[in-house]
Amino acid sequence: MEWLNTKGPLELKDLKGKFVLLDFWTYCCINCMHILPELKKLEQEYGNQLVVIGVHSAKFDNEKDAANIGEAILRYEIEHPVVNDDQLKIWTTYFVSSWPTMYLIDPEGNVVYLRRGEFQAEEIQQVLNAAIPYYRQNGTLNEKPIEFDLLAYSQEPTQLRFPGKILADEASNRLFIADSNHNRIVITNLEGELQDVIGTGEIGSADGDYASAQFDHPQGMALVQDTLYVADTENHLLRKIDLKNKKVATIAGLGRQGTSNETWPGMGANPTVDNLPPRYIGTPKTTAINSPWALWPHEDSLYIAMAGPHQIWKMKLDESEIGPYAGNGQEDIVDGPLLPSIPYQQGFSSFAQPSGLTSDGKTLFVADSEGSSIREVPFNPRASVKTLVGTSKLSSARLFTFGDVDGTARRAKLQHPLGVCYVDGVIYTADTYNNKIKAIDAKTGAVKTIAGTGKPGTADDPAQFDEPAGLTHAGGKLYIADTNNHLIRVLDLETKQVSTLEIKGLKPLPVKNRPQAVAGGNAQ
Structure with a gap:
């Protein structure tokens, strides 16, 4: 499958020791848009313990195209890997029936939580806060940070950025x-x-x-x-x-x-x-x-x-x-x-x-x-x-x-x-x-x-x-x-x-810079 916001395909075994949150979404969906800020809160708080994977399972034909998904990743400022599930293979495997749907997988590879529809970050925080000490004590939690190669790092400045109306x-x-x-x-x-x-x-x-x-x-x-x-x-x-x-x-x-x-x-x-x-x-x-x-x-x-x-x-x-x-x-x-x-x-x-x-x-x-x-x-x-x-x-x-x-x-x-x-x-x-x-x-x-x-x-x-x-x-x-x-x-x-239309006098704004390499991190 096509992967975006990362250098190459990921498998769950690559993320062993991490909590993995699978976010089934499609970029037209307002409910999917609503939980993106909640995911960002989780990524910021649990950057060393949690990896979010966006599983893009398209509704409209136009949304199946990887280039269009890439534009949506940039427009919504998504900072995690996204897989193009255009044939709904992952969707079917996980018995998903609506957007958004979220699965949480533990550091040992077990599905431990399911949530359909919109949710607040606090709901997942409670699950993670209760679970992290257990896996940390067992020695199965990998807390080394991972940096992903985001599409945002390769963009050129433009006068306008995704003008809407x-x-x-x-x-x-x-x-x-x-x-x-x-x-x-x-x-x-x-x-x-x-x-x-x-x-x-x-x-x-x-x-x-x-x-x-x-x-x-x-x-x-x-x-x-x-x-x-x-x-x-x-x-x-x-x-x-x-x-x-x-x-x-x-x-x-x-x-x-x-x-x-x-x-x-x-x-x-x-x-x-x-x-x-x-x-x-x-x-x-x-x-x-x-x-x-x-x-x-x-x-x-x-x-x-x-x-x-x-x-x-x-x-x-x-x-x-x-x-x-x-x-x-x-x-x-x-x-x-x-x-x-x-x-x-x-x-x-x-x-x-x-x-x-x-x-x-x-x-x-x-x-x-x-x-x-x-x-x-x-x-x-x-x-x-x-x-x-x-x-x-x-x-x-x-x-x-x-x-x-x-x-x-x-x-x-x-x-x-x-x-x-x-x-x-x-x-x-x-x-x-x-x-x-x-x-x-x-x-x-x-x-x-x-x-x-x-x-x-x-x-x-x-x-x-x-x-x-x-x-x-x-x-x-x-x-x-x-x-x-x-x-x-x-x-x-x-x-x-x-x-x-040529806009005369408008200066482009800076784009997102690639961060410095994190010691002990793995670039994906």
């Missing part, structure tokens, strides 16, 4: 770029000339001026007059940036991932009043949120693609309340009324990792990535969620039906789209895992590829992309966050010509 404002001639892996927001004009950089580049959550503020892998943005709202995704926060006074402030979230019990804030109104959906609301600064991914302003509210709990949330712009707007919290592609009266109740709308938002002023269009679908969410709270393109009408496998097919809404298939942008009756879509930009008729759902060969690359003619994730529009052009290429691309909607 992008927002153009034609009126002010500004382009806002979520420079996600540089943990900052970059502002240029529409021609690419640098205007400002917001954030130190270091992971953190500090508020303050542009030079001292910090973010953690920000994604979606929304502009309301002179305020830029930011989905600070891995901080599980919403931030707002005063563009006049150049100040960053936190307006929602607790700085940690909201749990499933916190998906539903307190009931703020009787669900039967005026036949409106129930209102689960809390105060923004005291309500835990979970992986906000995209934002859209409408009237007096900010709509949020909350990828973690598979819902659309809504926050008043006066910051008085926040809570779910659509989605019963179950991961699925199901149409129906916006919200249930009882959390997770069947018969109501379901989403699957919503990751992109746009609107025609009447309807909110959602890139529902895990179901490879484009959804319609009404601003009218009495109306129901519908699917424009996707899998909602299937009786089964709604989250596992995908492809690269243009045509009518009934025939068309997408593969994990992350971005949408409405322009004059057309929803332009970043069909991320197909490496294409597609145009969807907002009324009929008919799909047509307008750029991208399907093969990853950086060519302008014929156009190639590598997992594009964000789209925005200004002056007859689409601006595209070409994530794995670390570039911003420009698609002229009239000529269909693609070019690469």
